[in-house]
Amino acid sequence: MAKKPSARAPLDQFDRAILRILQTDNKTPQRSIAESVNLSTAAVQRRVAALEATGVISRNVAVVDPDAVAMSITAIVEVYLRDERSATVDAAKAAFRKTPEVQQCYYVTGGTSFVLIVVTRDMRSYESFTRKVFEENDSVNNYRTLVVIDRVKTDTQIPIQE
Amino acid sequence: MAKKPSARAPLDQFDRAILRILQTDNKTPQRSIAESVNLSTAAVQRRVAALEATGVISRNVAVVDPDAVAMSITAIVEVYLRDERSATVDAAKAAFRKTPEVQQCYYVTGGTSFVLIVVTRDMRSYESFTRKVFEENDSVNNYRTLVVIDRVKTDTQIPIQE
DNA sequence: AATGAAAAACTACACTA
DNA sequence: TAGTGTAGTTTTTCATT
Numbered sequence: 001m002a003k004k005p006s007a008r009a010p011l012d013q014f015d016r017a018i019l020r021i022l023q024t025d026n027k028t029p030q031r032s033i034a035e036s037v038n039l040s041t042a043a044v045q046r047r048v049a050a051l052e053a054t055g056v057i058s059r060n061v062a063v064v065d066p067d068a069v070a071m072s073i074t075a076i077v078e079v080y081l082r083d084e085r086s087a088t089v090d091a092a093k094a095a096f097r098k099t100p101e102v103q104q105c106y107y108v109t110g111g112t113s114f115v116l117i118v119v120t121r122d123m124r125s126y127e128s129f130t131r132k133v134f135e136e137n138d139s140v141n142n143y144r145t146l147v148v149i150d151r152v153k154t155d156t157q158i159p160i161q162e
Numbered sequence: 163m164a165k166k167p168s169a170r171a172p173l174d175q176f177d178r179a180i181l182r183i184l185q186t187d188n189k190t191p192q193r194s195i196a197e198s199v200n201l202s203t204a205a206v207q208r209r210v211a212a213l214e215a216t217g218v219i220s221r222n223v224a225v226v227d228p229d230a231v232a233m234s235i236t237a238i239v240e241v242y243l244r245d246e247r248s249a250t251v252d253a254a255k256a257a258f259r260k261t262p263e264v265q266q267c268y269y270v271t272g273g274t275s276f277v278l279i280v281v282t283r284d285m286r287s288y289e290s291f292t293r294k295v296f297e298e299n300d301s302v303n304n305y306r307t308l309v310v311i312d313r314v315k316t317d318t319q320i321p322i323q324e
Numbered sequence: 325a326a327t328g329a330a331a332a333a334c335t336a337c338a339c340t341a
Numbered sequence: 342t343a344g345t346g347t348a349g350t351t352t353t354t355c356a357t358t
Contacts, residue, residue, distance in 0.1 A: 011231065019231065022224035026188070029332065040346045045334065056230040061223060062184035064320045068218040069173065069181065071320055076270060076277050093314050100321040107312035108238060115238050115308060119320055146277060150269035152255045156318050158226045158233055158281055159262040191353060202325055207355065 011056070014039060016160050018047055019056070023157050026060050066151075071119050073126050074148040079114040079134070082141040089113070092139055101129050173218070176201060178322050180209055181218070185319050188222050228313075233281050235288050236310040241276040241296070244303040251275070254301060263291050 011019075017037045021028055030044045037044070051057045066074065081088055089107070096105040096116060104117040120126045134140045173181075179199045183190055192210070196203045213219045228236065243250055251269070258267040258278060266279040282288045288307075296302045 016231070019224070019226055023226055025222060026224040027222045030334095031332075041332090042334085042347080043345055046344085049334090054230075055227055057224045058227050059225040060187060060189045061225060061318070062181070062188040062219045063221040063223060063318060064181055064185055064322070065217055065220050066320050068216070069178070069320055069322050071323075074268070076268060093312070097315050102315060103317065103319060103321075105315040106236070106238060106308075106310045107314055108308040108310050110306075110308045112308055114314075121323065144272075146268075146270040146272045146274055148268045148270050150255070152269055152276075153259050153264060153267040154318070155265065156223070156225060156316070157265065158228050158231055160226070160231050161283065193353075203353095204325065204355090211355095 013162070015047060015051065015056075016162065018044065019051065020160050022048070022057065023160075066119055071121055073120045073122055074151060075118045075120075075126060076146040076148065077116040077118055078112045078144045078146075079116060079140060080111070080142040081113040082139050084113065088139045095133070095137070099133055101133075175324070177209055177213065177218075178324065180206065181213065182322050184210070184219065185322075228281055233283055235282045235284055236313060237280045237282075237288060238308040238310065239278040239280055240274045240306045240308075241278060241302060242273070242304040243275040244301050246275065250301045257295070257299070261295055263295075
């Protein structure tokens with residue numbers, strides 16, 4: 001839907017207020033957003049469209065409960081690459097990006113190369129995932145798994161200031 | 163708003179197909195969902211309502227690009243508690259849950275107690291965050307910060323099988 | 325599964341800071 | 342000129358049969 005790198009329209013108070021609402025529930029009718037922020041529905045409509053067009057809102061999604069679809073293992077994995085040459089790193093990024101079990105992937109400082117959040121059906125499929133993605137991958141030197149006991153907070157919400 | 167009365171209606175192929183679509187774009191009209199999965203719009207409508215009512219779809223949200231709202235630091239933090247007594251752990255969970263900079267929080271196995279994903283405006287505000295949340299908190303024994311260089315993948319998408 | 329009513333999203337245009 | 346509000350049009354959602 002929305003994919004536009006940068007059209008820097010600086011966000012004002014109205015935009016921020018709208019974002020705060022949509023981040024919580026993007027099905028909120030424009031009419032009630034308009035009430036909350038004291039604008040007309042048309043103004044809200046235009047602002048939302050602009051926020052989507054410029055990529056401030058990157059996607060509109062339904063959040064699915066992993067348990068409900070029988071994906072009961074969530075793991076956080078620190079991955080250490082064999083080296084940090086850009087070709088090696090880029091190849092790893094591309095691989096992680098297209099692996100469906102990898103829900104999130106961050107490239108980080110501090111010795112660890114990557115932190116992944118991995119979701120699988122059960123422990124057996126987690127094991128076969130590690131074999132496929134780490135052990136059969138030469139550029140992965142080592143990895144450390146932290147199994148999630150409790151998903152305490154998973155809101156992908158950004159604190160929007162002022 | 164989504165509840166979670168855990169009414170286990172086992173998901174069939176249609177439900178899964180619908181979820182895959184809504185996880186990508188929850189603004190997709192029911193009419194085009196109906197086309198994709200070969201159901202009537204009414205059937206799609208009923209199924210979506212049921213998925214929301216039973217908490218399989220927990221929320222409907224807009225995803226905001228952190229850079230666009232000038233939140234440029236993302237950090238992954240491993241937190242080690244002083245002890246693992248349930249009172250200590252529960253207090254920490256509650257604290258992290260209500261701290262806005264803590265975007266995600268996982269309670270994990272393997273020595274580390276928690277893994278947090280923290281979003282702040284800049285390094286200075288990250289430092290003041292650590293002071294406030296970790297250093298002035300007796301039950302936090304130690305913590306290790308991994309600063310995110312590249313948010314390679316942040317889809318909060320669950321792989322839905324079959 | 326199809327129809328129709330209600331609601332929401334979107335568009336056009338005149339107005340204002 | 343950029344942005345708003347009013348009002349009218351289209352699309353989507355939802356209830357009824």
